Amino acid sequence: MAIDSDVLVAGGGLAGITAAVAAAREGADVRLVSYKASTLRQASGLIDALGYVPPTEPAKALREGPPTAGRGVDPDEWPDPDGPLADPFAAIDRLPADHPYRVLGADALRDGLALFDDLVGDAYGGSHTDRNALVPTFGGSVKPTARYPRAAAAGLASDDTPTLIVGFRSLTEYDARAFADRLTAAGVPFPVAGVEVEFAEAFRADAKITRTARALDADEPIDGTPAREALSKAVAPHLHDIVDGDGGVDRVARVGFPAFLGDDHAAEVRADLADRLGADVFEVPMGPPSLPGLRLEDRLYDALDREGVRFETGNPVVGVETAADGRVDSVTVSRKGREVPYAADAFVVATGGLVGKGIESDREGVREPAFDLHVPHPDDRYEWFVDDAFGEQPYARFGVRPNGRAQPLDAAGEVQYGNVFAAGSVVGGADVAREKSASGVSLATGVVAGVEAARTAAGAETTDAATEASQ
Amino acid sequence: MNEAADVIVVGGGSTGCGVVRDLARRGLDAVLVEKGNLTHGTTGRMHGLLHSGGRYAVSDRKSARECIEENRVLRDIASHCVEETGGMFVKRPEDDEEYFQEKLEGCRACDIPVEVIDGEEARRREPYLARDVEKAIVVPDAAVDPFRLCVANAADAHEHGARIETHAEVVDVLIEDGAVVGVAVEHRSGPGKRVHRKPGTREEIRADYVVNATGAWAGQLGDMAGVDVEVRPSKGVMTVMNTRQVDTAINRCRPKGDADIIVPHETACILGTTDEEVTDPEDYPEEEWEVDLMIETLSELVPVLKEARTLRSFWGVRPLYEPPGTGTDDPTDITRDYFLLDHDERDDLPGMTSIVGGKLTTYRMMAESITDHVCEKLDHEATCDTAEAPLPGSDDFSVLRDYMEEFGVRSPIGRRSVQRLGSRADDVLNGTDPNPVVCECEGVTRAEVQDGIDAAGSDLNAVRIRTRASMGNCQGGFCTHRIAAELAQQYPEPVVRDAEDELYQERWKGQRHALWGRQLSQTMLNHLLHATTMNRDGDPAGLDGDVAFDAFDAGPGTDAASGTGSPDGTAATDGGVDGDR
Numbered sequence A: 001m002a003i004d005s006d007v008l009v010a011g012g013g014l015a016g017i018t019a020a021v022a023a024a025r026e027g028a029d030v031r032l033v034s035y036k037a038s039t040l041r042q043a044s045g046l047i048d049a050l051g052y053v054p055p056t057e058p059a060k061a062l063r064e065g066p067p068t069a070g071r072g073v074d075p076d077e078w079p080d081p082d083g084p085l086a087d088p089f090a091a092i093d094r095l096p097a098d099h100p101y102r103v104l105g106a107d108a109l110r111d112g113l114a115l116f117d118d119l120v121g122d123a124y125g126g127s128h129t130d131r132n133a134l135v136p137t138f139g140g141s142v143k144p145t146a147r148y149p150r151a152a153a154a155g156l157a158s159d160d161t162p163t164l165i166v167g168f169r170s171l172t173e174y175d176a177r178a179f180a181d182r183l184t185a186a187g188v189p190f191p192v193a194g195v196e197v198e199f200a201e202a203f204r205a206d207a208k209i210t211r212t213a214r215a216l217d218a219d220e221p222i223d224g225t226p227a228r229e230a231l232s233k234a235v236a237p238h239l240h241d242i243v244d245g246d247g248g249v250d251r252v253a254r255v256g257f258p259a260f261l262g263d264d265h266a267a268e269v270r271a272d273l274a275d276r277l278g279a280d281v282f283e284v285p286m287g288p289p290s291l292p293g294l295r296l297e298d299r300l301y302d303a304l305d306r307e308g309v310r311f312e313t314g315n316p317v318v319g320v321e322t323a324a325d326g327r328v329d330s331v332t333v334s335r336k337g338r339e340v341p342y343a344a345d346a347f348v349v350a351t352g353g354l355v356g357k358g359i360e361s362d363r364e365g366v367r368e369p370a371f372d373l374h375v376p377h378p379d380d381r382y383e384w385f386v387d388d389a390f391g392e393q394p395y396a397r398f399g400v401r402p403n404g405r406a407q408p409l410d411a412a413g414e415v416q417y418g419n420v421f422a423a424g425s426v427v428g429g430a431d432v433a434r435e436k437s438a439s440g441v442s443l444a445t446g447v448v449a450g451v452e453a454a455r456t457a458a459g460a461e462t463t464d465a466a467t468e469a470s471q
Numbered sequence B: 001m002n003e004a005a006d007v008i009v010v011g012g013g014s015t016g017c018g019v020v021r022d023l024a025r026r027g028l029d030a031v032l033v034e035k036g037n038l039t040h041g042t043t044g045r046m047h048g049l050l051h052s053g054g055r056y057a058v059s060d061r062k063s064a065r066e067c068i069e070e071n072r073v074l075r076d077i078a079s080h081c082v083e084e085t086g087g088m089f090v091k092r093p094e095d096d097e098e099y100f101q102e103k104l105e106g107c108r109a110c111d112i113p114v115e116v117i118d119g120e121e122a123r124r125r126e127p128y129l130a131r132d133v134e135k136a137i138v139v140p141d142a143a144v145d146p147f148r149l150c151v152a153n154a155a156d157a158h159e160h161g162a163r164i165e166t167h168a169e170v171v172d173v174l175i176e177d178g179a180v181v182g183v184a185v186e187h188r189s190g191p192g193k194r195v196h197r198k199p200g201t202r203e204e205i206r207a208d209y210v211v212n213a214t215g216a217w218a219g220q221l222g223d224m225a226g227v228d229v230e231v232r233p234s235k236g237v238m239t240v241m242n243t244r245q246v247d248t249a250i251n252r253c254r255p256k257g258d259a260d261i262i263v264p265h266e267t268a269c270i271l272g273t274t275d276e277e278v279t280d281p282e283d284y285p286e287e288e289w290e291v292d293l294m295i296e297t298l299s300e301l302v303p304v305l306k307e308a309r310t311l312r313s314f315w316g317v318r319p320l321y322e323p324p325g326t327g328t329d330d331p332t333d334i335t336r337d338y339f340l341l342d343h344d345e346r347d348d349l350p351g352m353t354s355i356v357g358g359k360l361t362t363y364r365m366m367a368e369s370i371t372d373h374v375c376e377k378l379d380h381e382a383t384c385d386t387a388e389a390p391l392p393g394s395d396d397f398s399v400l401r402d403y404m405e406e407f408g409v410r411s412p413i414g415r416r417s418v419q420r421l422g423s424r425a426d427d428v429l430n431g432t433d434p435n436p437v438v439c440e441c442e443g444v445t446r447a448e449v450q451d452g453i454d455a456a457g458s459d460l461n462a463v464r465i466r467t468r469a470s471m472g473n474c475q476g477g478f479c480t481h482r483i484a485a486e487l488a489q490q491y492p493e494p495v496v497r498d499a500e501d502e503l504y505q506e507r508w509k510g511q512r513h514a515l516w517g518r519q520l521s522q523t524m525l526n527h528l529l530h531a532t533t534m535n536r537d538g539d540p541a542g543l544d545g546d547v548a549f550d551a552f553d554a555g556p557g558t559d560a561a562s563g564t565g566s567p568d569g570t571a572a573t574d575g576g577v578d579g580d581r
């Protein structure tokens, strides 16, 4: 039986899911095909919109000329970004002209965030204002973000509540003392101390953090003591660790932990700990595997179900069949070596960027492998980078370039296929990492691509019906 | 601090470290000064082949003989720095048969044990060798870890009373009454371990004798003393692959040429190299074509290399020397031999000798001959024992075996730590509890990182070379911050932050040369982790402006929620949270 739908979305990350839901809500019959796990399991779970306008001039090199062994950057001279920005929308005009926010308009970001808010409900905070929140990161910094999981809400930095940051001796991701000192150096308005405690050391040294989360979920005994009790006992002696300038002590009123306070019963674990400690409890988002990212992924897949989107994972889109009019008829999906055509009236490419393998490269160049869309990039591989690791890296902006309807453009700036739309990290032009705009770009492009694809499909049907009627 | 030493050794590469060890073991009071960390120069940027001598068996039999002799010595005294990979000279159909025979004869003439095997057998041993490889000469090449080797030499020197100063650059050679009497040194962060943000100091160190072991930089030191040292620095590229496509050092059996050798190292394989004269040993172009050449040419021997993932590339400069008047044009023709330049004899400048040329494999022999020379100058009678005395970590390997049995460290991580640490494993691994893994790619635990920090201060690149932490697939993406976090027990926050930034930027340098395919994906992931998740680049702690915290969302129902901050949406104002950056 032929596989056919109004809209076919390739890629099941944040962007693909957003596009699929947006298309479904326009009344389209949507199918989503995704290859592997999305980058959500690596992501922090925060939804950034726009936190900085990064400098585009290069950091001052220690030496002139091409890259050489002796050339480096002078750390005292690297230019500061514009930010952190309290208002993401007001800064959009200061981004480069080919940035997706500029191309699609600020309303795309608003619509994307609104759709996200609707999908996750009260699991996330931040929708009550246009303003960014500053959230502590496990690098000991604070970063501007637009939406944050409930688990992180008690940790917002714009608050003078005395804070304790907890680290575990057997966890090497951060040292809580350096973390607290770095927050202080950032000028946070609250007094903060850090402590490294002994917890769950009975687990094998190489146990994954998910192991700890499960132990807290089930409150399973560790060395005889139930996990939650053990954790609060380890932390309790440090609730008075903050010493002020006059030698007085402040009792902390909130405690930050690495983000593995439970998985399935996270809210319950937090509430239980807060109760035992007599202080609010918050999670600091961590690197991969990231529980907040995984929890978000679960929610979004549930939303796909609710919205009636059919989805399958495990099989990649490997190519397209085009019709005579230059539209895409179907995509080819590789199912265990068998190539199966999936037909649709419109398509959304949301296959991710360099990390998600939606954008690929070799020594000769950069390409989008599934639809063979145009990806502008310098011919010379040595122009893909600059000396400063955190500088204006051309590779960070690699991706397809859309028009205002999220249609990818070819090398001549023309729409490549009339019924193909692009969303998420496969879209270039943004340095989402330095801008702190990753999820925002996915949401904004996702909404536009989804809506446009659904409308294009509806138009195609009307045309088909008209043709049939006239015969 | 300013009392006179017997000997100052300038340069902390294999040569300088070997010399200071030998001097100290012979009872002389020696000081080593190095402007970077140990192995900062060529030694930290070489191929890591412990030559059997096979490579020189046709062109330079004297070097070949020295190599096989020292190859045997190092397996003995530096067993924890050497991996016995074996080596092969492989012949492809287009390679000259006559040369193959010459190579074989040359090896035999130099007492290098050889075995000739056919293509089938070669592929049985190394399955990824090209189908059309015809035959191979098997030789006792090995892989050597230059970092561990230098650190062990310096540690032994230190145990015998030597002073080791890294991040101490010689800025002048002191001359009084026509003789060298010492050096002026700039300590980047004062004498002793390097600690970020500790102010630099200047020191004059006096001694009866100065040894210039600055390799490719020897000419610069010569200039400070007003003498000519004609080193001709020649650069070579090395490209690191993410796995060991081969477990044997594979050489192409042909006269000379670029890109003709692959050396397996720890978890990786290193392709090399090129040979091009440069003017400045620190400032020369690192070029794309050189990397491409490695992959293209060496995939003739091992075809999978074409698709394999490269992690990074790096360049080193050979300290080639040729006696004045030789006039060789092509750097590949310059001898690989080493030379002692006695500046008293040569330039009427007593008190200093330069040692130039040579290779890492023969570092100990070079050190022995210059130490003999210095002892003669100083009228100091003592015999050299560096060919017999094991280096720290390599002594008494049976202890190691017992250790592995006793503690059951058979997990891959335990086994790798023990390989790296040798007989020091017991000391280092005991007593750190808990001992979680800090660098997952290379299996480096907290105990090893802490041991590195004890020795090297907040200089994480020095910790890296001691432990291999951050040298695997992720190139520091997943562990730079973790390694830095280990500093927090001893150092304040800004030191930790600076050290972290420095290591991250250093790791980036080599990766730039591998920015395609999977490594570009990894780079983007690292970028997202450090810039997005951690916000290292936009950390207000490092920015000049103050942040108006009250302009940001403080949660529903709070003042700031509605936004009372600056109207233009930018919260940063002038000021400076941390202006001392």
Ligand SMILES: Cc1cc2nc3c(=O)[nH]c(=O)nc-3n(C[C@H](O)[C@H](O)[C@H](O)COP(=O)(O)OP(=O)(O)OC[C@H]3O[C@@H](n4cnc5c(N)ncnc54)[C@H](O)[C@@H]3O)c2cc1C
Pocket: A010, A011, A012, A013, A014, A015, A016, A033, A034, A035, A036, A037, A038, A039, A040, A042, A043, A044, A045, A046, A047, A048, A049, A315, A316, A317, A318, A350, A351, A352, A353, A355, A356, A357, A358, A370, A423, A424, A425, A426, A436, A437, A438, A439, A440, A442, B525, B528, B529, B532, B533
């Ligand atoms: C380490 C890390 C940290 C992050 N932190 C944050 C953060 O703090 N804040 C924030 O806002 N955002 C963050 N993000 C970004 C965010 O999680 C997403 O990466 C981003 O929104 C892009 O999503 P995407 O849907 O375009 O791509 P992806 O998540 O990459 O999804 C693409 C999907 O497409 C699939 N696919 C690829 N090729 C094919 C094919 N040929 N056929 C079918 N399917 C295919 C992939 O398997 C994958 O499932 C982070 C990302 C990373 C990697």
Ligand SMILES: Cc1cc2nc3c(=O)[nH]c(=O)nc-3n(C[C@H](O)[C@H](O)[C@H](O)COP(=O)(O)OP(=O)(O)OC[C@H]3O[C@@H](n4cnc5c(N)ncnc54)[C@H](O)[C@@H]3O)c2cc1C
Pocket: B010, B011, B012, B013, B014, B015, B016, B033, B034, B035, B036, B038, B039, B040, B041, B042, B043, B044, B045, B046, B047, B048, B049, B050, B051, B168, B169, B170, B171, B213, B214, B215, B216, B217, B221, B234, B235, B236, B237, B238, B272, B273, B315, B316, B317, B318, B319, B357, B358, B359, B360, B361, B362
């Ligand atoms: C590409 C390449 C591959 C190689 N492969 C091999 C191989 O496989 N096997 C092998 O045996 N050999 C190999 N070699 C050769 C070998 O690496 C070198 O011969 C050896 O490392 C030289 O050591 P060195 O101590 O003399 O010099 P270096 O290691 O360069 O040491 C000199 C030191 O002096 C320091 N210095 C300079 N100026 C000053 C100053 N003013 N004050 C203080 N310190 C200063 C430098 O920082 C440097 O650390 C290779 C070389 C190259 C370039």
